[in-house]
Amino acid sequence: MTVENCLFCGIAAGKIPGTIIHQDQDVIAFADINPQAPQHILLIPRRHIASMVDLTAEDGPILAALFTTAAKLAHDLGIGETGYRFVTNVGPDSGQSVFHLHFHLLGGRKMGWPPFPPSSHHGTR
Ligand code: 5GP
Numbered sequence: 367m368t369v370e371n372c373l374f375c376g377i378a379a380g381k382i383p384g385t386i387i388h389q390d391q392d393v394i395a396f397a398d399i400n401p402q403a404p405q406h407i408l409l410i411p412r413r414h415i416a417s418m419v420d421l422t423a424e425d426g427p428i429l430a431a432l433f434t435t436a437a438k439l440a441h442d443l444g445i446g447e448t449g450y451r452f453v454t455n456v457g458p459d460s461g462q463s464v465f466h467l468h469f470h471l472l473g474g475r476k477m478g479w480p481p482f483p484p485s486s487h488h489g490t491r
Pocket residue numbers: 373384385396397398399400401454455461462463464465
């Protein structure tokens with residue numbers, strides 16, 4: 367299912383250019399256009415799901431596919447041993463900007479923990 371005006375549906379359908387790293391019937395992985403780490407890949411379900419809020423128990427297999435594909439790609443990209451982060455943003459406080467479920471696979475450098483707010487913004491919320 368392709369949702370009109372959805373950027374990531376467009377990339378999944380090949381209508382919008384993207385550096386595709388992997389694709390199969392359920393999952394597409396492509397390079398983030400504004401990488402935050404030496405390796406920064408986005409993994410999405412081919413089917414339009416706006417965010418994790420819209421997942422149901424029936425979506426278990428697609429989540430398993432996203433996670434196992436991410437682990438395989440991390441291995442193939444050479445960050446399987448050094449480690450990586452696999453995250454999804456939900457809603458305004460997280461900074462979610464694209465409303466088609468996606469996981470960020472980030473690696474190739476040390477990650478901070480916990481994720482701090484942008485340095486220009488020191489509010490408690
Ligand atoms: P979010 O902030 O919603 O968690 O993540 C959206 C991500 O999509 C950002 O990291 C951003 O760099 C990436 N992005 C935005 N537009 C495009 C695009 O046109 N192509 C690709 N490959 N990534 C994009």
